[in-house]
Amino acid sequence: MSALTWSEALALQHPQMDDTHREFVDLLTELEAAIDGPADALAASLERFVAHTEAHFAQEDRWMGALGFAAENCHAFQHAHVLQLLAEVKAKHAANLPLLRQLVAGLAEWFPQHAQMMDAALAQTMAEQGFDATRGETERPRGANAAPITGCGSVSCSD
Ligand SMILES: [Fe+2]
Ligand SMILES: [Fe+2]
Numbered sequence: 001m002s003a004l005t006w007s008e009a010l011a012l013q014h015p016q017m018d019d020t021h022r023e024f025v026d027l028l029t030e031l032e033a034a035i036d037g038p039a040d041a042l043a044a045s046l047e048r049f050v051a052h053t054e055a056h057f058a059q060e061d062r063w064m065g066a067l068g069f070a071a072e073n074c075h076a077f078q079h080a081h082v083l084q085l086l087a088e089v090k091a092k093h094a095a096n097l098p099l100l101r102q103l104v105a106g107l108a109e110w111f112p113q114h115a116q117m118m119d120a121a122l123a124q125t126m127a128e129q130g131f132d133a134t135r136g137e138t139e140r141p142r143g144a145n146a147a148p149i150t151g152c153g154s155v156s157c158s159d
Contacts, residue, residue, distance in 0.1 A: 006025045009116075053086060057079035
């Protein structure tokens with residue numbers, strides 16, 4: 001049984017985000033399986049997972065920028081924290097199997113909370129503003145003088 005499996009509970013009814021999140025789950029599962037395999041396949045799997053996660057988070061950060069979020073909001077901060085951790089593991093601990101197992105377990109625990117709170121709040125903000133993620137345009141933009149959104153918009157956000 002893999003650490004994280006896709007379920008409809010993770011779906012946010014935002015096709016582009018849901019596709020990216022399904023890929024995240026698939027690549028994490030692939031990484032988990034690769035820990036018990038040959039070293040070169042493990043390195044390649046870690047590389048794929050990190051590259052995909054960089055693109056995944058960069059895409060959400062771009063969307064937040066287009067929607068009027070402050071650059072330093074708690075959602076973007078979580079992304080940056082995870083990317084920093086991944087970069088460190090890739091650079092210094094890529095052959096440390098117990099640590100990679102811990103990384104997979106930690107991400108499998110973290111991701112559903114992140115998706116159901118922060119990514120869900122982002123999806124809701126996109127829906128409210130009529131944001132077309134493909135074109136990067138909103139139908140109902142916030143006023144030019146609106147203050148930047150400093151929290152992530154989730155109900156548990158204290159900002
Ligand atoms: Fe996400
Ligand atoms: Fe996110």
